[in-house]
Amino acid sequence: MDAGLLAKLERVLAARIELVPDLKITTHYVFARDGFASLVEKRDGGFGNVGTPGMVTAQGFAALLWRGKTGVFVGRGFEVFATDEQVTAIRAFDRDLNEALK
Secondary structure, three states: OOHHHHHHHHHHHHOOOEEOOOOOOOOEEEEEEOOEEEEEEEEOOEEEEEOOOEEEEOOEEEEEEEEOOEEEEEEOOEEEEOOHHHHHHHHHHHHHHHHHOO
């Protein structure tokens, strides 16, 4: 493992973000923290584009969408209104993951 990749993984761990192991996804990594997850492209032995984060629920993955000023987590066949705390947390997760993988 090269030093740049190792530094990125150390920043991920410092931000309390987990690399979800062994999901049998060949094109992306899955990173998660506090019930939120994001896909990250596997690229040339490292990391590519970071996908939009969402909330992981018992019913599946739910993306954060906006209806006017109201945040709603929307998944296949279900919707859950987002609390202000959840919006703050998912934005922080997204920011921290993107910063760690620069």
